Amino acid sequence: MITVKDIARHAGVSLGTVDRVLHNRGKVAPDTEARVREAIQNLSYTPNVHARNLSHGKVFVIDVLIPHLESDGGYWHEPYRGMERAFSRLNMSNLELRTSFFNRYDEQSFLDYVNARCRANDEHGMPDGLLLAPVVSPDAQRLLAECIATYSLPSISFDSRLEDSQIPFVGQDPKQGGHVAARLAKLMKDTGTSVATVTLGRVDPHLRARAEAFREYWQEISSGTVHELSLLDGSGPDYEKELAGLLREIRDEVGAVFVTNASADLVVGAFESLDVRRHIPIIGYDILPQNANLLRDGRIDAIISQRPQTQGYEAAHMLTQHLVFGEPLDSDILMPVEIVLPENVDSFQSE
Amino acid sequence: MITVKDIARHAGVSLGTVDRVLHNRGKVAPDTEARVREAIQNLSYTPNVHARNLSHGKVFVIDVLIPHLESDGGYWHEPYRGMERAFSRLNMSNLELRTSFFNRYDEQSFLDYVNARCRANDEHGMPDGLLLAPVVSPDAQRLLAECIATYSLPSISFDSRLEDSQIPFVGQDPKQGGHVAARLAKLMKDTGTSVATVTLGRVDPHLRARAEAFREYWQEISSGTVHELSLLDGSGPDYEKELAGLLREIRDEVGAVFVTNASADLVVGAFESLDVRRHIPIIGYDILPQNANLLRDGRIDAIISQRPQTQGYEAAHMLTQHLVFGEPLDSDILMPVEIVLPENVDSFQSE
């Protein structure tokens, strides 16, 4: 193994000088610097990560900004588990996690985070890196984006992209998801060329793009109609009734239904309350436990997954590699569009 | 951060003693050991991995035993890439890889490896760990299994299980693959209840199980016939003719074809030489470049993937965690059954 000592010897300088060259900490005569760089090249020196980390001993503070894990049907547990796995796998003793949960339907908690970190004049509370799921309004997103830019805070977004920002994104291309859903609808429908998309709850740009891509592609491969339904948040019998009312209007017409987010279970319930005779194939999104069960029972016909756990894992991994080893923080990581049927749902455990 | 020093101070002993307790290197009085363990518990001490590795400075040698990367249509590049990624991600300066390629159709090269490592009385050449794809005859497998057992060599098999051995396995459950293929055949066929499985090349237990599961499940969901075709290895015009001859007998009958291994391209070619009028859906295995292209062209209808790259990654990761950090080496890791259609093939890049 080649060490800084070897470099120093070959270049005829001391350890300190080698270190200065290695880290561009100035104050090195041009010719000595050249000699050192030459030695580094010739001996193909690679720094020992263990020694490096042991030596500087810095503890990196990483903020995680994510919706309450229980919200959205428990969806956020998945990426969070992925992050935990990444951090524990790296078993770095020099990483400290600070998680801030927010309520995506009442953005004050999100804004509180932004204010706490960025309005303070002291940089005391600033983390070294940030992992975030920016599923809030564009306005709120913009505030955070500014904060990140101001402090040059190394950040990665997962699940959705952060608007007005160039930070890397780990997640799925919503268009691809829509296309695959359309293909599945085509395979599974047994009659007609009319289908429907249903979006329950908050409609963000990500979901809009998914539904849009579905519609376009459906018209391309089936030249049929797409009914686009959506219903804002709510719960209780009133909500279910309202949903059932929406679906009643299309139940005799559509050959399949694509639920663009994780609420396929509600759609199943509403259809069953309508007492539809024929089987209308339902294609949902995200393998939450309730969705998986309905899939096993044959009451949902397919689910598309975006590997939420892997998203968390890869985002956390990229950020730590950047902080600890100085790896670049630039390119996005796109998740494949995963098709889940009753026959392979068990093989996806909790992904 | 809690260090051994803290432990030593709290327990009123020296560093050496703490170390002995930590690593069960004996020679510690029962009561002092109790005090040390208590301190470890109370302070919830976690060893600093960097310091640990820097200190003992051991270089772990890992053997990789894998078929020639170019064979089987280039399939083995995938798990190999996954391993490389795992090792480079860990960027441990104390891992040394030694890859041995073998020819799975002429097992001498495989046996040579076994002999070189295990017949030698000196343990000089023995690695610290072994990653292997045991795609050879049961006899050859048994020899290696013995060798592993004799030397208690930490080993992990990927792609297929090693017979007569308890070493962990990273790969897919062949049954699940067969079931998913049957479901896809059912979705895609447009007529009849008769289908066929085709296996080209060597038929190993893994492939046999896949085809078997397909047949059983098909009969369950379609109560139809399954023609099981197979043809040993070969190439050139004679082989293609022979294959075409086989397929001619079923071309008018089957509603879909399941190719159980990566040779779907050959089946496509043979069918096209037969000038079949109607479209017979073809379901293949493994996203090799040629398969992916045929899928994009609509000449293959679906491909099932077993995440070969992830297999290599996880196997390599598990082994290094065991060697470097003493993590247990026991449970299998099963890959999900991945469904790839023209609409999502691009999202799988090279997985």
Added chain:
DNA sequence: TTGAAAGCGTTACCAT
């Protein structure tokens, strides 16, 4: 059975 001390490769600081 226990303790003391050297050393792993790197960084950071203080002299020169």
Added chain:
DNA sequence: ATGGTAACGCTTTCAA
């Protein structure tokens, strides 16, 4: 501008 040296946390060896 350069060199020397202590320190990071742990393992290992040698004495006691």
